[in-house]
Amino acid sequence: MTDNQWTFCTAPMMDWTDRHCRFFHRQLSRRARLYTEMVTSGAIMFGDRERLLGFDASEHPVALQLGGSDPVELARAAEIGAGFGYDEINLNCGCPSDRVQSGRFGACLMAEPKLVGECVAAMKSAVGGQIPITVKNRIGIDEQDSEADLTRFIETVAASGCEIFIVHARKAWLKGLSPRENRDVPPLDYERVYRLKAAFPELTIIINGGIETIEQSATHLEMVDGVMLGRAAYKNPALLLEVDATLYGETTAPLRPHEALERMLPYIERELGRGTRLSAIARHMLGLVNGRPGARPFRRLLTEESVKPGAGLDIIHAAIEAARRVEEAPSLAA
Template identity: 60%
Template sequence: MSKAAYFQSHRLSVAPMMDWTDRHCRMLHRTLSSRALLYTEMVTTGAVLHGDRERLLGFSPAEHPVALQLGGSEPAELAAAARIGEAEGYDEINLNVGCPSDRVQSGRFGACLMREPELVAECMAAMGAAVKVPVTVKCRIGVDDQDPEESLFRLVELCAQAGVTSFVVHARKAWLQGLSPKENRDVPPLDYALVHRLKRERPDLTIAINGGIGSLDEAMEQLQTVDGVMLGRAAYHTPAILGEVDRRVFGAGEGVDVDAFQAVELYRPYVLGELAKGTHLAAMTRHMLGLFHGLPGARAWRRVLTVEGVKSGAGIEVIDAALAQVLRAKDERGAGRFEAGEAA
């Protein structure tokens, strides 16, 4: 991928989400958008250096553009992990400076690193020197009692001095004590204006915004001010919104939109291939539950996948049965409108 095409892909990305954005999830999202930038779940440096690399880092070439997110705070280990990620074929190596979980804090990485911007810059310099692919930062605007205007701008300035040119900013503080990771996604107030100001003051940097953006319309509005938008829960719980991304965000032209029905068909060969390798069906279908969100038959779709997909030996017929429920509901809704029109 050319450098220009890579940075263009930052206009719309899907956030790294623990326990969600595994390779199966990314392949589903790729059926919906060929251009959005996808991220792995966060992988710690220890896991990269000492764990099962194929299980942790393996991905399909069809996932490109795809970025590896690392968790860590030791420059030499991050540099070594970044080299491994580059060798595996990732298009970008990203450092997590935003996760607020206790487990992450105990390892001295994630959001707590907002308190150590000099260390983050040292880490980014080491990673940048180790690889040729872009190294980027995903951060919060601050943590706990920090002044976001100071914490965010200082972190960005030091990292920019270390050679980082691209940042994803989750526009909330993280509260490291007293709030769960789930509450940290909702309770601290959003400050989009601060991220917009960062872009105005640093027009030389690529700034993407994350946090609370629930629709493609909202994403398009943000793109009037910043370089990119990262969707999190909205992309996961209602993945069909990604089907309009190539046209609306990347200007791919008419006729490229992918709806939920097409996504199922496009995902089908991947599912069959994984089933042949021994992958459990539920590992893939759990990411499909929200595909028909808001459409007739969505509840029946979820029920069939949830109940039947977890059974031993479950195969592609479960997806077919779930899809049949949606198609039946669609036909019934259409017939109802036709009959009402005749009566009128």
């Protein structure tokens, strides 16, 4: 097992890992490395930067994921992100969606390792080495999926100064499969990522894709430097409560789910005062007690009540009590 800044990460996920989600996840784990949703370099250049990039100081360590393929524009976006205080800038070379491909970024960039290297070099120069520039990529795309292809991509991008790669262990099919279908097809190939780490021991390699438990994470950490969880961490956020003790050896007792909700109260009160709808925050908490008796009423409470006009802290107080009841109920395995 390893213990570095990337030992355990939560994946960047569009429409999911917004600032409210990240603040919530930070209450569950002090050590997990958090990632933003992908933000395009163009949006940063021409959009509302505070809305796109603002985050709470408690989220550290937190990384900004960028989408783009223009070295000049990405360099400026990285510089702006560094100015906001992010701990890392990550370049997306793994998203397979049509929308991303049409903009010449995401997984299709794996076909252009030289361009990716140019982007990384420009971003590194822009941030002056103050924070790491990292890349998130697949093990291959379409017919370009041999180990030689992956090795060539890593070698080329590493030569530009990238030392940290987050590798999704499933090939991206850009032709003929939807992003949803690509979640399960083709099969994951963890062994290829292990071999990649063995071939490049000087690089930090984080494995991503299909990891569902902290126990699985610990097994992967015997072979690579870090793990990244996406949907599993989002849909069952309580597993983040295990991270600090199991993967980092911390001795402080983990919070119970209702205690994590209690920690959210000041943040929610502040956000409501700014005009944020309760549902925008509560939607990230729905899976907190999944898999336990009473989980369905807990989800229903947050889902149905948080969307009502004027929904406020009373809903969260009710959710805290509902979570407490779930914790006190016998487990399904009992």
